[in-house]
Amino acid sequence: MNDFDVDYRKRTWWYLALWLSPPLVLALVTFVSLISGIFDGLPLVGQQVTWQQGALILGAMFGPVVAGCYCHMMWNRARARLSRNWPQVDGYIESNRIYEYQDWLVPWRRVSRLKITYRYTIDACDYVGHRVQFGFQLISPEIGKTLVARFAIGAQAPVRYDPKAPDDAVLDCADQMASYRSKAVIWYFLAVYAFFIVGLAISSAIS
Secondary structure: OOHHHHHHHHHHHHHHHHHHHHHHHHHHHHHHHHHHOOOOOOOOOOOOOOHHHHHHHHHHHHHHHHHHHHHHHHHHHHHHHHHOOOOEEEEEEEEEEEEEEEOOOOOOOEEEEEEEEEEEEEOOEEEEEOOOOOOOOEEOHHHHHHHHHHOOOOOEEEEEEEOOEEEEEEOOOOOHHHHHHHHHHHHHHHHHHHHHHHHHHHHHHHO
8 A cells, every 4th residue: 555545544534533523522421421420310500510520511512622623633634645645737826915813712822814826727727726735724923924925926836736626726735734723722622621620629629
């Protein structure tokens, strides 16, 4: 099995995991709560939950989100690796813009969103692409400015395209965008989860 087949299977596997992991995590949390009997006889109104109960309740809320974000990150990483084996054609940059704004996850950090349009031709058919890298089109301002300068308006740029779907193309085969936003979301929800669990544990110990 060559590298292309391995990357293709990884992309397919992570795509399936992207859709299956959230309900599976929710089912796992539900199963653990049932076999442990941790909620047996618990009135859900008017009584403080223990930290163990809180861990399961929050796990049912945050677990599927974290699992989905992780699989989304790995899927885009696999797509980036696979695209390195795609055929290449010359395209040209029609427009590019960069938007900077405050990150809602990390208020003291700024992020950049790239808006790039490029055209390329395959077998006498014209295509328009917007993807710079696989993943959320978000990156740090420093890397964003570097990419905008690299793909200047009117410049020629090599475009990688899926031979089975020529309209699926990418300019850069790196996986920075695949990880950048997904990691932030994962750490955000894990931090919130830990904060609430520690709060519940302290509250239970005091009472």
